[in-house]
Amino acid sequence: MSTKYVYAFREGDASMRNLLGGKGANLAEMMRLGLPVPRGFTITTEACTRYYEDGETLAPDIRAQIRETLAGVEEHVGKKLGDPDNPFLVSVRSGARASMPGMMDTILNLGLNDEVVVGLAKLTGNPRFARDSYRRFIMMFSDVVMDIPRRLFEEALEEMKQAKGVELDNELDADSMGELVDRYLAIYEENKGESFPQDPHEQLLLAISAVFRSWNNDRAIFYRRQHGIPASWGTAVNVQEMVYGNMGDTSGTGVAFSRDPATGENVLFGEFLINAQGEDVVAGTRTPNPIAELADILPEAYEQFVATARLLENHYHDMQDMEFTIERGKLYLLQTRNGKRTAAAALKIAVDMVQEGLLTREEALQKIDASSLDALLHPTFEPQALAKAKVVGRGLPASPGAASGRIYFHAADAEAAVMERGERAILVRLETNPDDIVGMSVASGILTGRGGMTSHAAVVARGMGRCCISGCSEITIDVDGRFMIDAHGRRYEEGEWISLNGSTGNIYGQELPTVDAELTGDFATIMDWADEVRTLQIRTNADTPHDAATALRLGAQGIGLTRTEHMFFEKERIFAFRRMIVAENEEVRRQALAEILPMQQADFEGIFEAMAGLPVTIRLLDPPLHEFLPTRDDEIAELAQALNVPAAQLEDKIKSLHELNPMMGHRGCRLAVSYPEIAEMQTTAIIQAALAQSAKGYTVVPEIMIPLVSDAKETAFVKDIIVTTADRLIAASGRELDYLVGTMIEIPRACIIADKIAEQVSFFSFGTNDLTQMGYGLSRDDAGRILDDYYAAGIFDTDPTARLDEEGVGELMQIAVERGRRARPDIKLGICGEHGGDPSSIRFCHRLGLNYVSCSPYRVPIARLAAAQAVIEYGSN
């Protein structure tokens, strides 16, 4: 039996979403519920796939099924496509599995031609309406199907209005509309070299093909990538009888939500226009009325709609977003879908629906998009001030939050402003580098002129929970001149105020008051419910006591990653650290390390204190040493002078540390092998800090983590340094102290030999940033151009550095989990890469059976919810 590619609405239901798309499945479902839905049929998503397989053609068997199903519907409604006396007119709309509003194309009034328009005029007694409909159809068809610029038709309409001396479209009379139809047909012919297709069946097949093609227009590809929708899903096409809201004062059209999508309040929310088509609402030429007013104008239809909204919400157990048309007093439902909502509304609706008995707690948790919580966790601008503020530039929303501050163009200047003068600062740079870390950490926000969502600035800022806008090419930044010029040409000197919205990428040329996140009420309720359900522990990546405290407030159960390298960038230390790096022998290196030790110990004491006994994982030094060295000539000269060596000699040393592929170079535990004294100093700082805490009565069990291991002997070598150092200190202290030694698993080979590594260590923490880079052989720093080309070619749907690649990298993790547990059944398994804060990746980690995920502080609530959703979806582990 051949595949069924076309379903009449009465043949489908809501469960067939993957095949019929969301719109088609819901139209079918509404029909099953006995709601007034115009008749029609759906061409499936499989037909879309087939369309592409067949080289963008509609196969004969699909055409045949369309013809056949159409005939059935025609019989049902008693009208015929192309019959001037009783014409069947249809809309042709896309409808994918996941809602992609506005991304694909729609054609209305299909079935009109030179004859039918005359019949329609007769039938409705309204020639103006008939011609207007035909005119609109010609324009949409030309634009969508034939790629004729829509602008040509809009210009013709403008000319006609000028010629007739009217201002609004609906002031044009029937004759003018007729003239316009002729003009439109002429434009078509001028552009295509042939006349407008008069056969409605041909129109229909062309329109269906065009909708399939629109699945791969640039907008749709971009939207899919943003939302992680696979290109392979394809779109369905819905062909539905036209109903008209523009047939006079008892007709109208509108859109409404069953609850307020902004606040979540349980009131019908929406708007309508009398005597209008959907397009007119969108065009914004007339101002729609609030939905409640419909009660006065068409009370019967209104009552029916209110009841329908209630019925649909109860049926779908979710807030509905509905489109309706009233044709001569009769209500038609054109669409229903679960409504998009703000994060705050999502929480309120979920909590309310549990109280109303519409949802169980678990169902309520599943209704919330975990990622959306992000918006609630960061400060936001005070809405009234924001409403008056002007956007002076736009960049990439690299790290969410809202921040105001005075602009500084050098990290040191920002640091001085904040630390010495108590200002709020925004650090503005062309791009940031590790030298800027301290400046970035004290700034309220970061703005860069170059770099993408995964640039240094973006990654570090997200890690710190600092608001950041990256890659803003609209603003000209002159770092040396210490000024910038915004998109409108205004010049800002150092010290002037700007504000950044890191969630939208908008930049404002003034100070704006911010409002802190509110973490009580519905938010707290949902978090409580999630915590009851989830089995994954949620830890945080935190490098400072401040970060640790933030994460604790947001529900973190420990620290999964403290990077020790950022601490070295602080002014006092960087000199000692640089002296250590360029040391010509171990003795000089040890002297420099001895200076760093007390500072590093104080850092760890601060973090242990903030975490009050919760587990803290500290990673030994990871980045290549050359990252810490100066690059500018004047900085090198300064350092050389301070070290009392010739600048040329220092330059040679710096050059000798240069690497062709630093990502795969002398870093991670390789540093500990070359310079055991660094690992020794860091272990000393950790253990002494823990002993100091234990002297105060806290029990701290530090977890010391070795980065970048790829070999069992290498692991043993570094572990030996740690254990020897730690045991000596503990014995000398006369106290008891437990500590764990573990490794990052971030090198493909480490996954493969995980059993041998597990014999050495108590825990693994997956570093999926590096594992993804090495697994793909793709450097994140260099991936921008490559990813763009891969999206365009339809090879990648999402960025594997943002969403964990389950098929490849995930399988490497799976291998590591199996082999690691085989060798050490009680090994503790976690993840501390950026994926640890991505809901889809968290669900995968749950399925893998990890013990915890660790993410940046502001993503902790997201992780808590995602972990609960994983249990609900896949069961507990």
Place this chain on the structure above:
Amino acid sequence: MSTKYVYAFREGDASMRNLLGGKGANLAEMMRLGLPVPRGFTITTEACTRYYEDGETLAPDIRAQIRETLAGVEEHVGKKLGDPDNPFLVSVRSGARASMPGMMDTILNLGLNDEVVVGLAKLTGNPRFARDSYRRFIMMFSDVVMDIPRRLFEEALEEMKQAKGVELDNELDADSMGELVDRYLAIYEENKGESFPQDPHEQLLLAISAVFRSWNNDRAIFYRRQHGIPASWGTAVNVQEMVYGNMGDTSGTGVAFSRDPATGENVLFGEFLINAQGEDVVAGTRTPNPIAELADILPEAYEQFVATARLLENHYHDMQDMEFTIERGKLYLLQTRNGKRTAAAALKIAVDMVQEGLLTREEALQKIDASSLDALLHPTFEPQALAKAKVVGRGLPASPGAASGRIYFHAADAEAAVMERGERAILVRLETNPDDIVGMSVASGILTGRGGMTSHAAVVARGMGRCCISGCSEITIDVDGRFMIDAHGRRYEEGEWISLNGSTGNIYGQELPTVDAELTGDFATIMDWADEVRTLQIRTNADTPHDAATALRLGAQGIGLTRTEHMFFEKERIFAFRRMIVAENEEVRRQALAEILPMQQADFEGIFEAMAGLPVTIRLLDPPLHEFLPTRDDEIAELAQALNVPAAQLEDKIKSLHELNPMMGHRGCRLAVSYPEIAEMQTTAIIQAALAQSAKGYTVVPEIMIPLVSDAKETAFVKDIIVTTADRLIAASGRELDYLVGTMIEIPRACIIADKIAEQVSFFSFGTNDLTQMGYGLSRDDAGRILDDYYAAGIFDTDPTARLDEEGVGELMQIAVERGRRARPDIKLGICGEHGGDPSSIRFCHRLGLNYVSCSPYRVPIARLAAAQAVIEYGSN
């Protein structure tokens, strides 16, 4: 029962090599054969491991076993350690599983002290002999066990000889020797602050510990790394009764091989000294006599030795390297082992022994070290000229062979010298880069001042089979000044002659005649036998018709890798190629590609022609495009002018192509995704070249290979470009042409999803260079320092980029093989990384069940033999 750590010789045999070491096992075996071997015992390699586990101490149970076994041997020989009246004197020598000649330490005459020396003098009636023995013992013990500089003792000996007015050691009389003993004892005390240990049992335990320690001296570590011997094996220690060749004219000592180790001729080959100890032979103060002369001096001992040599050779089925001592007319065997031999000798001995019925063909094949063939395949210097030549510098033997030529310091100069003036050239650079490729390919040899065995120069030269010495810091190279200064201070201007031996790293400051390799006779016989046995196909990596022809002559069965990028560096093309790279749009790019097409097609025609119908695998463009661009300001200016764009604009373009980690950047099939037109052009060149061949009546089945794939859709995308282009050309030609599409497997993720990739392609070729780099997260370009530290720390025994890491990278390959075959049972599997020419890696590839290995032309015979050895060792697949 506790472990047995000590074996008397009579308890062992040759099969116990892993436990007793080679020397100990063979001494035991000789004893079993009834040969005259001085008594003794072996402390096992396991005791060595235990020694290190116990923190470099000899455990009480091991000490007890030594004491006990010693007592048994003493009883047997009727002498006692430390008994002045009948002293048992012993040698203490290392003896590992694999022979490591001279790498570890030896102590002779142990058991002597102030009393025993007197007894020995009485017993032998030879006070001079007794005191000389004691003196030697003190020196060796002080040096090896106590780390007192040997120099101090040698100086004291010199002083004594001057004081006594003699020239040779053996001119010193008994009294002088007595004085020397006192002086030596004094030196000991001065240095250690205590007197020389008089207890022979204490001497013995200290000596054994010292030999265990010598397993980890720098020499031994270096040797192990060179020969791939794991540090975990440990060494055994042999304690054996001393016999003395220096007891007068009926005593003597010697070393002999059962066949000539240089030529393989079946004659006893060696030398001896009358009235001497082994040391004296080594010291070179007296010239030893050829072994045949022993027949005249001590005919009985000689006959016995000749018979013994024959017996041992027949017993071991291999040429033996034996040490013997004759004490007062009585022959003792001190050691036998399979003798080291030249590659030529190895071939002759193997072939001869088959003819003599001593070995089967398969056994004969197993006797030859495949790697050693390398020395036979390259030209060598004419021996007599070489004997007179002076080494003027030494570097790393980066690529074998011998070459003479005039020096040039820039690739373009070398190219001009060779191509325009017909000279032979040696390219001398500080380091090479891809720009130098053409110069390297026309040069007879390459010398670099920096970079290791895996530097660009080394890798490319090996790939080309071009002689290369890298990292020669002894010679000062001034590239800009166009001169160099050798290790002796002589200055060479451009155009002067030097000669390079890439097999040894020696550099000669003159022209030297070379002799071509002889590939007939025994070599051909062995190759024939190997071909009968092996199941792996052997292909070659060849980029030019010349390389292809060389490989064919050496037995290649096809080309496994043709890199298409080197072709682009030729003068005429590089401009068109650069124009392609910096093109701002596809149209300009296509114009440039159209210029390149005929040249590229001609390349492929040349290669197809050379291979005469054998399979040829051609890889699409792989390196990142920025590698092709100029870096020097003047070159950029020149290119800008030629392209008619401002230099600043071109510079910006070049900068924009810069990558932080180019190894993981925009290269491989990622280029084909971004610029399908490049893959299209290359496919066109390949298919048209094959069609041209087929017009001449050859059947060529080109295998088009996609590099760096990591994703199934990516593979499909590039495959689609190839297939569309190829099928169109074939159809247009009206001819029939088969071609295959395959991929490199060189990214870890590709191994993991090999089943999905296999659905798309007909063959996989493992690119183990990149797979090793990505698998370890270790950039070969940056690994030098890291590897040195890893060897020193005992983490790595060998360089994983040179010898395939079976545990990790090999397991990734295994996964890919399994999954690939599961999806496509008839998929063709090969390897084309540098590992394809390494015998141990070839054995692994055989076990993996690959269909072929591909290696550089000069490694083809090595691969043929190694593949046969794999079948013999592991069975056929």
